Amino acid sequence: xxxxxxRLLLALLFWCALYFLTGYLSLYMDAPVTRVAFVWLPxxxxxSAFLIFGRAYWPPLFLALFLTRVLLDVTLRHTLETSLAxxxxxxxxxxxxxxxxxxxxxxRDRLRSVGVWxxxxxxxxxISGVLGGGWLALRHEIDFVQTVWIWWxxxxxxxxxxxTILMGLRWxxxxxxxxxxxxxxxxxxLLCLSAWYVFHQPAGGPRGVALQFALACLxxxxxxxxxxxxxxxxxxxxxxxFSIIVIYYSWQRYGPFFIPGLRDGESxxxxxxxxxxxxxxxxxxxxxxxxAEKHAAQAxxxxxxxxxxxxxxxxxxxxxxxxxxxxxxxxxxxRQLAAINNVEQLFALLSAEDRAAMQQRWQRVRxxxxxxxxxRFHLALPPGNRLAVSESRLLGLRGPAGVVIVGxxxxxxxxxxxxxxxxxA
Numbered sequence: 424x425x426x427x428x429x430r431l432l433l434a435l436l437f438w439c440a441l442y443f444l445t446g447y448l449s450l451y452m453d454a455p456v457t458r459v460a461f462v463w464l465p466x467x468x469x470x471s472a473f474l475i476f477g478r479a480y481w482p483p484l485f486l487a488l489f490l491t492r493v494l495l496d497v498t499l500r501h502t503l504e505t506s507l508a509x510x511x512x513x514x515x516x517x518x519x520x521x522x523x524x525x526x527x528x529x530x531r532d533r534l535r536s537v538g539v540w541x542x543x544x545x546x547x548x549x550i551s552g553v554l555g556g557g558w559l560a561l562r563h564e565i566d567f568v569q570t571v572w573i574w575w576x577x578x579x580x581x582x583x584x585x586x587t588i589l590m591g592l593r594w595x596x597x598x599x600x601x602x603x604x605x606x607x608x609x610x611x612x613l614l615c616l617s618a619w620y621v622f623h624q625p626a627g628g629p630r631g632v633a634l635q636f637a638l639a640c641l642x643x644x645x646x647x648x649x650x651x652x653x654x655x656x657x658x659x660x661x662x663x664x665f666s667i668i669v670i671y672y673s674w675q676r677y678g679p680f681f682i683p684g685l686r687d688g689e690s691x692x693x694x695x696x697x698x699x700x701x702x703x704x705x706x707x708x709x710x711x712x713x714x715a716e717k718h719a720a721q722a723x724x725x726x727x728x729x730x731x732x733x734x735x736x737x738x739x740x741x742x743x744x745x746x747x748x749x750x751x752x753x754x755x756x757x758r759q760l761a762a763i764n765n766v767e768q769l770f771a772l773l774s775a776e777d778r779a780a781m782q783q784r785w786q787r788v789r790x791x792x793x794x795x796x797x798x799r800f801h802l803a804l805p806p807g808n809r810l811a812v813s814e815s816r817l818l819g820l821r822g823p824a825g826v827v828i829v830g831x832x833x834x835x836x837x838x839x840x841x842x843x844x845x846x847x848a
Contacts (some may be wrong), residue, residue: 424721428594431483434476435483435484435487437470438472438484438487438488439487439488439490439491441468442465442468442469442472442488442491442492442495443491443494443495445464445465445467445468445585446460446464446465446491446492446495446503448464449462449463449464449465449577449581450495450661451548451670452674452691460577460845461573461575461577461691461692461695462577462670462691462695463493463511463513463577463578463580464584464585465581465585466513466516466517466577466578466581466582466585467581467582467583467584467585467586467587467588467589468585468589469488469513469514469517469518470517470520470521470544470582470585470586471542471585471586471589471590471593472484472488473517473518473520473521473522474521474524474525474586474590475593477787477790477791478525478790478791479545479786479790481518481521482827485514485518485763485821488514488517489510489514490509492506492509492510492513492514493506493507493510496509496510499542503689504562505558505559505562505563507733508555508558509555509558509559512551512554512555512558513551513555513578515551516547516548516551516578518583519543519547520540520543520544520547523539523540523542523543523547524536524540524543525791525792525816526792527539528540528642533710534707534710537706537707537710541583541703542584544578544579544583545579548574548575548578548579548582548783549575551574551578552571552572552574552578553571553631555570555571555574556568556571556574562766566840573692576692576695576696577692577695579699580692580695580696580698581697582668583699583700583702583703584695584698587658587659587662587702587703587705587706587709588659588662588663588666590659590709591650591655591656591658591659591662591705591706591709592656592659592660594655594656596710599654599657602819603652603653603654604653606652606653607649607652607653607654607657607661610645610648610649610652610653610661611649611657611661611664612659613645613661614642614645614646614649614664614665615664615665615668616640617638617642617645618642618665618668618669618670620638621635621638621639621641621642621678621679622668622669622672622673622678622679622680623672623677624677624678624679625677635678635679636679637846638679639679639697641700642665643700643704646661646662646665646701646705647701647704647705647708649661650705650708650709650712651708651712654712655709655712656709658705658709662702662705664700665697665698665701666698669694669697669698669700669798670691670694670695670698673691673693674691678694680693680694680697702794731832734752734754734756734757734831734832734833734834735748735749735752735754735756735757735760735832736748736749736752736757736829736830736831736832737749737760737829737830737832738827738828738829739766739785739827739828739829739830740825740827741785741789741825741826741827741828742825744765744766744767745764745765746763746764746765746766746768746769747764748760748761748763756810756812756832756834759804760832771802772802772803772804773800773802773803774800774801775829777800777801780798781798781800781821784798784814784817785817785828786816788818788819788826788828789819789826789828791819792818792819793817793818793819794816794817795815795816797813797814797815798813798814799811799813799835800812800813800814810834811835812832812833812834812835813832813833814830814831814832815831815832815833816830816831817829817830817831818830
């Protein structure tokens with residue numbers, strides 16, 4: 424328990440520090456008239472944190488981010504009363520986005536999760552914009568419509584940008600070869616150079632606005648190519664560098680989006696829309712890349728163990744502890760496990776460490792709805808086989824009697840002892 428508490432505390436400190444840092448940068452580039460930041464990057468930090476943490480940890484996470492937001496606002500912007508109100512509105516918005524993803528996309532494919540995330544971000548940001556803009560208009564006598572528009576745009580863009588970066592960094596890719604690293608490095612360098620060239624040009628530039636807009640497509644093409652070549656994490660890091668370059672020069676009133684006649688801050692909003700469109704394309708590439716890696720891993724496993732070898736799937740009723748194995752999967756592993764009818768029988772085959780880890784996974788899935796993390800453990804099957812097994816996917820499906828957990832197991836292809844081999848082989 425002390426280990427988990429210490430680990431939780433470190434995680435909360437990390438997310439609070441990241442929230443404060445991105446909030447400081449956002450308020451540094453705020454709108455002096457509306458008192459609302461044109462860039463609100465902490466929205467994406469908060470949504471990512473709620474998506475990563477289990478529901479059981481949402482209350483302490485909400486409280487930690489709430490205190491961080493109040494401290495940030497009081498230090499740099501608003502009175503305590505306004506800070507409390509805006510902090511509640513902003514963090515409730517982030518929590519609502521994460522809840523929608525958990526509620527309506529749990530156990531579904533990742534493309535559906537992305538769709539729910541995007542729609543929830545667009546919808547909840549309208550509500551939070553009206554609430555936040557209404558409070559500011561009431562207390563500080565500023566333009567309500569303009570404030571709502573800026574709040575909505577900055578919240579949507581901040582959520583899209585930071586969630587794309589942070590979740591992209593969290594998604595694990597297959598190990599990169601030297602060739603992939605070199606190719607990714609070259610593309611990253613070309614991306615930074617092209618982004619710098621396009622966005623450091625003064626407004627209007629010697630080459631004309633039309634050419635600048637055309638050249639702005641080049642960094643996007645390079646950005647989309649990087650995760651295809653070098654994986655999602657490399658793509659997320661590259662997109663972070665790309666975003667920094669675009670936002671910095673746009674804030675300095677350079678690049679194709681600083682158009683004469685725009686009001687203060689509007690060029691930065693255009694730059695954010697440009698980055699948001701790139702982020703959505705990148706998210707689609709993330710999803711497709713992850714699915715391709717998953718299918719490639721399955722194909723590699725089948726080449727080693729043979730199609731359908733060493734697989735099993737179970738249904739668990741947490742309330743009763745009853746286990747039911749999927750009889751449509753007929754493999755040596757599934758046949759050996761068919762006699763296990765309850766949790767106590769299964770736990771008798773596991774070590775204490777694996778038993779505790781499996782219980783934590785079940786509890787987390789009952790709260791979150793799904794888990795794609797790979798979990799490796801050993802089964803002590805009679806009459807003395809010790810089998811290495813991995814659980815690749817875990818789902819929590821809601822039914823009339825409560826949540827039913829569905830797990831998918833595969834025999835590790837490099838197990839020293841296997842159900843396919845005679846004992847002692």
